[in-house]
Amino acid sequence: MSEQNSPPPPLLNRRRLLALGAATAGTLAGLSPRLVGAQTKLTVTEGTIRPVPIALPDFVTGSGVPDPGLGRNITQIIASNLRRSGLFTPIDQKAYVEQITDINRQPRFNDWKSIGADALVTGRLDRQGNGNVAAQFRLWDVVGGGHLHAQQTSTSPDNYRRLAHIISDQIYQRLTGEMGYFDTRIVFIDESGARNQRTKRLAIMDQDGANVRYLTRGDDLVLTPRFSPSTQEITYMSYGQGQPRVFLLNIETGQREVVGNFPGMTFAPRFSHDGQRVILSLQQGGNSNIFVMDLRSRTTTKLTDTAAIDTAPSYSPDGGRICFESDRGGRQQIYVMGGNGGPANRISFGEGSYSTPVWSPRGDYIAFTKQGGGRFAIGIMKPDGSGERILTDGFHNEGPTWAPNGRVLMFFRDPGGNAGPQLFTVDVTGRNEQRIPTPSFGSDPAWSPLLR
Amino acid sequence: MLSGVLSFRSTRFACLLVAALSIAACARNPEETASLANASAATPGSQQDFVVNVGDRVWFQVDSAELTQQSIATLEKQAQWLRAYPQYSFTVEGHADERGTREYNIALGARRAQAVRDYLASRGVQAHRMRTISYGKERPVAVCNDISCWSQNRRSVTVLNASS
Incomplete structure (x- = not known):
């Protein structure tokens, strides 16, 4: 090129x-x-x-x-x-x-x-x-x-x-005047089969749904793939070898490895914006805390230490802050702490519970899933918790991911019952919603950076 | 068990209990229904004996890993049976319903499995026989869009290993 x-x-x-x-x-x-x-x-x-x-x-x-x-x-x-x-x-x-x-x-x-x-x-x-x-x-x-x-x-x-x-x-x-986002790809979970025995495969496609390619065969349950912002790598959770764990996969070479040597189930991984660290949750007993692993030195650091479910961490673009969800105050809410852990401030205060926070690559918003009144919405708020805006609302919308220009989000929508989830995009105004075609059901989308 | 019903304030939970008591009627899987009908036919000490006569699963309230009176009664029977048949090792699976986000449900399922594991350990079941795993919302047993299914899916299942 x-x-x-x-x-x-x-x-x-x-x-x-x-x-x-x-x-x-x-x-x-x-x-x-x-x-x-x-x-x-x-x-x-x-x-x-x-x-x-x-x-x-x-x-x-x-x-x-x-x-x-x-x-x-x-x-x-x-x-x-x-x-x-x-x-x-x-x-x-x-x-x-x-x-x-x-x-x-x-x-x-x-x-x-x-x-x-x-x-x-x-x-x-x-x-x-x-x-x-x-x-x-x-x-x-x-x-x-x-x-x-x-x-x-x-x-x-x-x-x-x-x-x-x-x-x-x-x-x-x-x-x-905004960066484009069309020369990008989406990694997602391809779902097939009945709801109570779904086969889930890791898949990748262009942002418009073309060129679908499968990265796993469906033997193992795989969840929550996330793109590296700077390399051709993804991190995801797999139930492959007994204990469910977070893996790294190089999508060009096919090389695969376990992230870290943790004494329990690891899940909810995400890269830092420089691609050099993976932040994730470690389950120990009934308790889930957030850890980070430096991919170069292979050292791991514990960032939260509570008896609560602390999960779904996401770095700010400069790495200086981390947003995550926690039920330390009762229901799931969004908190922000420093890039090296320390005290966390709750930023979500609307009615209902908030989860899956994702920091925009531009730093100006945090996207989330909001649950309340039997409905699941996708929304955005500023990193201080102000300016909350719901972009789409319905029976079940979940798991937003940002386009690299920070102006469009992709998420999945599940009608429940024996049907399955599909992928949609919505812009930050909430006015323009589009379905992205997938060969079968699709969930857990993650947007790549621009390919160039 | 009925006194247990009266102590639950939540109507939601009353529905759950009804669902639990009438699981044969709710089961979507014909084999499951058949096995429940043949309850007494199971050989003592067999896996079928455990599933049918003891009960391999307990149910939870929304967003909770607390053991209810009914769950404790079931786990008491599980502990007795597991002590009587020490040749079995087993996995405690924790599950969540579909009305939560994926990551949280994985952690919630783990919390539920841990609560069951801790209870069985407290009743004298040896820790080295047990392992736990969470499936979050990935393995529902009942599929529909209302409480009758969700309440069956918020569960922990004690799965005996094939032949220990």
């Missing part, structure tokens, strides 16, 4: 920025400074997001490209990524007036304006000498009549979906 970036041209014109501001600034706290500056005159109205209308004609496919349908495939993957984000509305290709044949010539902006497009993406695929496919694309500001961005990326032809995801990330980033 190689990339060449053009120098950053100016952002979209003010009118477009205003619309994007409405899409993000109205409800999000950590907006990029450029957008905040640009939308000072905007009166943000409560209510609906106005997605940006964007035109995506099929990429021009050069004659050397083995599959003449590749241009169309790539365009469709980009369109579906952008649509799923909730911030863009791809315009139906049937409405297009101008046919793009040369991406280096300026498009007829009036033709694209007339169909309501605010932005236009054009692209071209060519075969390179080494057999790879190179994609060039250009992003145009239709309303302002200007060129915003150009990039070239190349890959082997069977890896074309990644080209589409990388281009999607560039478009998303250029138009929203």
Whole structure:
């Protein structure tokens, strides 16, 4: 995979920025400074997001490209990524007036304006000498009549979906000011069979549900896989060899090892943001405490010491703090302590119980599962416990995981009974919820960092 | 046992007890129903004897690992039987219902298994014969979306090892 970036041209014109501001600034706290500056005159109205209308004609496919349908495939993957984000509305290709044949010539902006497009993406695929496919694309500001961005990326032809995801990330980033999250993968638990004898397999797929691959065969019960933020490793719990334990798995080499030499069941693992430590729970008798293991020195440190169930720990991005759940005060609630343990402060005070806290990779929110009144909700709050917001609520929603840009969450929803769980995403406004397809039932999703 | 019912304030628990007493009616598994019907046929000291005539499981209240009067009565019988047949080693499985999050339920199941283990040990069952494991909410016995199933799933099961 190689990339060449053009120098950053100016952002979209003010009118477009205003619309994007409405899409993000109205409800999000950590907006990029450029957008905040640009939308000072905007009166943000409560209510609906106005997605940006964007035109995506099929990429021009050069004659050397083995599959003449590749241009169309790539365009469709980009369109579906952008649509799923909730911030863009791809315009139906049937409405297009101008046919793009040369991406280096300026498009007829009036033709694209007339169909309501605010932005236009054009692209071209060519075969390179080494057999790879190179994609060039250009992003145009239709309303302002200007060129915003150009990039070239190349890959082997069977890896074309990644080209589409990388281009999607560039478009998303250029138009929203936020990092993209499309060139990422999800590790999750594939579930099959009746509820009372489920087979659970570790599986991995692209963030849009494509390219599913199984990492275990289903002989052993496996739970709660989590991605390393910096390496191609996951950590998960397996009932493999008698005692249930936390394992590390390198997804490229297939190498597997037990994490630490703990005198009891270990569970609820998660990496630190630098990928150098695994934090987890150790069960001893009726008592669960939080430990951390340094993966380089192999030393383990006990971080909590109570008679309560302390579990589901998650580091802040700088490693300076840890959020976790504990029933030390009665029901499960979220607490925050220092990165080396010590005193913990309860931060969840709403009605009901709170569990599975996960610190956003941006540090601005902690996502959680909230239980009350026979319902399970997914929500977010600031690390001091303020600003709680429920994003989705129902019979059973559980286990949020953050996209690397900290603006989208994935979780699982289980209708109960003999049916099974499925994966969904929701953005931090709670307005845009999407189901992510899986071959069978799916649970315990964990989002990878950006692949690059 | 009925006096036990009267002492429970929670209507939830009353449902649990009803479910426990009428487990044959609730069982989704035909074999289970059949084995309960053949209760008296089990050979003394056999695994079937333990399951059918002693009772291999006890149930818990929501988010709790406390042993109820009914559980203690069952565990008393288990301890007697296990002392009488010392050739068996066994595993105490702790389980939770589906109405909790995964990690918490794993810890809760472990807490329940430990409570049973501690009770059996206090009644003279040797510690080296026992091991515990938690399955959290991963192995429900009853599948439906109401209390009649959840109350059966909040359990600890004493599983005898095949032939010790």
